Structure formats: structure tokens, C-alpha cells
Amino acid sequence: MGDNFVMQASKIAAVVVLYWVTSISMVFLNKYLLSSPELRLDAPLFVTCSQCWITVALCLVMRAIANVWPAQVHFPHLDLSVDILLQVLPLSIIFMGMIAFNNLCLKSVGVAFYNVGRSLTTVFNVIMSYVLLGQTTSLRSLICCAIIIGGFWLGVDQESQHNSLSILGILYGVLASLCVSLNAIYMKKILPLVEGSIWRLTYYNNINASLLFVPAFLLAGESSALLTFNNFGHISFWVVMLASGCLGFSMSYVTGLQIKFTSPLTHNISGTAKACAQTVIAVSYFHEVKTLLWWTSNFFVLLGSSSYTWVRGMEMKRAQKDFMDEVRTESLEKENESA
Known part of the structure; x- marks a missing residue:
């Protein structure tokens, strides 16, 4: 019994660490690609487009590996249906905006402020x-949202006080x-088109985004x-x-893995804690000095986000319990009527 508990706890810890390392590494690598003074590449849309190409290629590689070792590797069948591409296109446009604005926000603001800058999800x-x-x-959920908004505005104010505020960065965030938010809502409607497979949706989304990004970065003047x-x-x-693209591709897997070994609620709490760790790492790595009010803004954002997750989790459990009680009541009433 004790050995099983230790083994299960070790697996959960390993999965959480994998999620943290993958997510934090991806943010720092993207920051390097998007605005490193050593690299000096001012082409954020091209970088985002390249990551979409890499994701499509990795989907095809995983499908090929699954064909060779079907017992060890499970990956859905991938075809190229123009009809599905067109039906997925509205979601792909939202998906394209999501990854483009994420990268543009990361390019414009520091890694330490990145979580606050896009905290209004x-x-x-x-x-x-x-x-x-x-x-x-x-009402309790709305109070949590108010705390997040308060943390966001305080963070913007503190960035302004330190003359490090990027209006464009805030807008992108x-x-x-x-x-x-829109991606999560519309994904539920589109998933049945790809037989409920997240990987197939990832494949079609990134094909569409790859095609749409080419004219986008050309029109933005990034070719020069x-x-x-x-x-x-x-080669470096x-x-x-490639490493950044692989990490982005892996995020879907490690996210699903963390939810599988823990729960959606624990996953969201882990994500909040990861954001806190990422902020601390960024401040330390870039040798930044932040005021107490700046840290307070981060605390409000993290507090509001984690509280909202907890409140929604309790509300969903209560709703599920009420539903089951209603089903039992109806069942008993039918039994009494038949008797």
C-alpha cells in the first residue's frame, strides 16, 4: 500500500515537473527568438508561422511512428480533407490570432510581466x-474576476511607473x-468534425494557420x-x-498528461503556481528590480485566477450533485407510480 502510494506520488510529481519545465522553457525560448538583442530578428509573424510548420511536420512524424509501432505509440489517422480545412477555418483564424498575439505580447513586454499582460483570459x-x-x-466568480482586473490594472500602472510599459504589448496581451477565450468556446463546436481528436484539430489548425501567416508576414514587411x-x-x-516548435507541440501532450494524472482543477492550480515560478525566474534571470506594488499586482492576478478555478470547481461539483439527486428523485417517483 505504502509503495503504491509513493510510486503514484512520484509519477504525479514527475508529470507536474515535466509540465512546468516544458511551459517555462517554451516561454523563454520564444522570448529569445522574438526579441533577443543578440539575435536581432524583428519578424514575430515569421517565427510564429515557422512554429506552425514545425507542428504540422511533427504531427506527420508521429503518425508515421504510430504506423510502425502501433502498440507502443497511439496517434490518430491524419488525412488532408479540403472540406474539413474549410469548416475548421473560422476556428483557425481565432487560433492564428491567439498564437500571434501571444508572441507579439511576449516580444513587447518582459517575461516577468507576460503573465499579467495576458491575465484577462x-x-x-x-x-x-x-x-x-x-x-x-x-457573484463569487465575478468577485474573482474583479480581483484579476484589479491586479492587471495595478501591474500596468507599475510598469508605467518604471517606464517599461508597452501600450502595444498590453493591447496584444x-x-x-x-x-x-474564443478558441476554447469554438473548439467545442469544431471537435466533432475531427472525431473529437485534439491532435487532428491541431493538425488542421496549423495547416490553415501556416497558409494564412505567409501573406500576413509578407504584408507586415517582415521579408526585408x-x-x-x-x-x-x-544551424544554431x-x-x-526547432526546439521552440517541439516544445509548443509537446504542450498539448504534457497538459493532457497532467490532467490525466491529477485533475482539471489541480492542473489549473499547477498552471497558476507555474506562472508564479516563471515570474520569479524571469526577475532573477534578467536582474530586474521590482517594487512591492508590482509584486502585489502579480499576487492579485494569481489569487483571482486560482480562486476562480476553485469556485468554479465547487460549483460544478454542486451542480453535478444536484443533477444526480434530481435523477434519483425522478427514479423513485417512477417506481412509486408503477407500484
């Missing part, structure tokens, strides 16, 4: 669920938060930045690009 979840689905939200980029032919640059 929960708030937009509440707003969009009401606007698009007609779902109302409890807000738009990224909106797109993340690429022509003058000195490291374009260096493409190794970092």
Missing part, C-alpha cells in the same frame, strides 16, 4: 460565455486573452527583416526554432 471567458452561450456567472538577418543560414538559429 478568465475575465473574457465569463464575458464570452454570457454573450455567445447565454451562461450566467455566480488583451487580444491574446480574448482569442484564448529576413533578408537582412545575419543568422538565417546558421534553426536548432532553437
Whole structure:
């Protein structure tokens, strides 16, 4: 009994560590690609587009491996249906906005402020669920959202006080938060088209995004930045690009793995704790000095996000219990009527 508990706890700890390392490494690698003074590559849309190409290629590689070792590797069948591509296109546009604005936000703000800059996802979840689905939200959930908004505004104020505020970075962060919320809502509608497979949806989303990003980065004038980029032919640059793409591809897997070994609630709490650790690491790594109010803004954002997760978890459990009680009551009434 004790050995089984230790083994299960060790597995959970390993999965959580894997999730943290993958997520934090991806953020720091993307920051290097997007705004490193050593690299000097001013082409965020090209970087994002390249990561989409890498994801498509990795999906095909995983499918090929699954064909060779079907017992060891499970990966869904991938085809290329133009009809599905077109049906997935509206979601792909939202997905494209989500990853583009995420990268543009990361390029414009520091890693330490990145989580605060795009912290309004929960708030937009509440707003969009009401606007698009007609779902109302409890007072306690709204209070949690108010705490997040307060932390966000305090963080913006503190960045302004330190003359490190990027208006564009804040705008990109807000738009990224909106797109993340819309992506989650519309994904539920599109998943049946790909037989409920997240990997197939990832495959089609990234094909569409790869095609859409090409005219986007050309129209943004990034072709001139690429022509003058000195490291374009260096293998080290493409190794970092490939590593970043692989980490992005792996996030779907490690996220699902963490949920499988823990729970959706624990996953969200782990994500909040990871964001806190990422902020501390970034401040230490970049030798930044932050005020007490700046740290307070981060605390409010993390407190509001974790509280919202806990409140929604309790509400869902209560709703499930009420539903089961209602089913039992109806069943008993039918039994009494038949008797």
C-alpha cells in the first residue's frame, strides 16, 4: 500500500515537473527568438508561422511512428480533407490570432510581466460565455474576476511607473486573452468534425494557420527583416526554432498528461503556481528590480485566477450533485407510480 502510494506520488510529481519545465522553457525560448538583442530578428509573424510548420511536420512524424509501432505509440489517422480545412477555418483564424498575439505580447513586454499582460483570459471567458452561450456567472466568480482586473490594472500602472510599459504589448496581451477565450468556446463546436481528436484539430489548425501567416508576414514587411538577418543560414538559429516548435507541440501532450494524472482543477492550480515560478525566474534571470506594488499586482492576478478555478470547481461539483439527486428523485417517483 505504502509503495503504491509513493510510486503514484512520484509519477504525479514527475508529470507536474515535466509540465512546468516544458511551459517555462517554451516561454523563454520564444522570448529569445522574438526579441533577443543578440539575435536581432524583428519578424514575430515569421517565427510564429515557422512554429506552425514545425507542428504540422511533427504531427506527420508521429503518425508515421504510430504506423510502425502501433502498440507502443497511439496517434490518430491524419488525412488532408479540403472540406474539413474549410469548416475548421473560422476556428483557425481565432487560433492564428491567439498564437500571434501571444508572441507579439511576449516580444513587447518582459517575461516577468507576460503573465499579467495576458491575465484577462478568465475575465473574457465569463464575458464570452454570457454573450455567445447565454451562461450566467455566480457573484463569487465575478468577485474573482474583479480581483484579476484589479491586479492587471495595478501591474500596468507599475510598469508605467518604471517606464517599461508597452501600450502595444498590453493591447496584444488583451487580444491574446480574448482569442484564448474564443478558441476554447469554438473548439467545442469544431471537435466533432475531427472525431473529437485534439491532435487532428491541431493538425488542421496549423495547416490553415501556416497558409494564412505567409501573406500576413509578407504584408507586415517582415521579408526585408529576413533578408537582412545575419543568422538565417546558421544551424544554431534553426536548432532553437526547432526546439521552440517541439516544445509548443509537446504542450498539448504534457497538459493532457497532467490532467490525466491529477485533475482539471489541480492542473489549473499547477498552471497558476507555474506562472508564479516563471515570474520569479524571469526577475532573477534578467536582474530586474521590482517594487512591492508590482509584486502585489502579480499576487492579485494569481489569487483571482486560482480562486476562480476553485469556485468554479465547487460549483460544478454542486451542480453535478444536484443533477444526480434530481435523477434519483425522478427514479423513485417512477417506481412509486408503477407500484
